[in-house]
Amino acid sequence: MTVEVGSIAPDFTLPDSNRAPVSLSSFRGQKAVLVVFYPFAFSGVCTAELCAVRDDLASFQNEQVQVLAVSTDPAPALKAWAQAQGYTFPLLSDFWPHGAVAKEYGVFHEQGGMALRGTFLVGLDGVVTFAEVNEPGVARDQSSWKRAVAALPVS
Known part of the structure; x- marks a missing residue:
């Protein structure tokens, strides 16, 4: 079951591309979080999507919102991809236990062993204000993400 708008976002702590732990709950009360699940680093559609975020980062990440991109890739692959593409937002590894966070959000593709394209905007209070799964x-279509971020109350 996919996490729905109005529900509390499942908390998680995952390693980033440098293996430093990042927790969703660490942003609570400070920043909203745009959690972007994607299938695989270095794949065509994923690269295009995250490059679009990179190229228009101010529409997605600012003093009120943090982007966290999550895949089931191992941290070293994410580090190489971030360096190759110039991503400055955290890429988090849901590698082990494999896809555990994607499963909690209802976006794990069992046959492919990967995350689906799930996007969740988590408000300051930890409540999901936007959810989409492809x-x-x-x-x-990232225009819906921009609208959701722009609709957040100014803190």
């Missing part, structure tokens, strides 16, 4: 190979 199947593998189907790119997301």
Whole structure:
């Protein structure tokens, strides 16, 4: 079951591309969080999506919102991809236990062993204010993310 708008976002702590732990709950009361699940580093659609975030980062990440991108790739692969693409937002590894966080959010694709394209905007209070899930190979329309971020109350 996919996490729905109005529900409390499941908390998680995952290693970033440098293996430093990042917890969703560490942002509570300070910043909203745009959690972007994607299938695989270095894949065409995922690269295009995250490059679009990189190229228009101010629309997604600012003093009120933090982007956290999550895949089931291991941290070293995420580090190489972040360096190759110039990503400055955290890429988090849901590698082990494999896909555990993606499963909690209802976006784990069992047959593929990967996350689906799930996007969740978590408010300051930990409540999901936006949720979207796309199947593998189907790119997301990020204009809905921009609208959701722009609609957040100014703190």
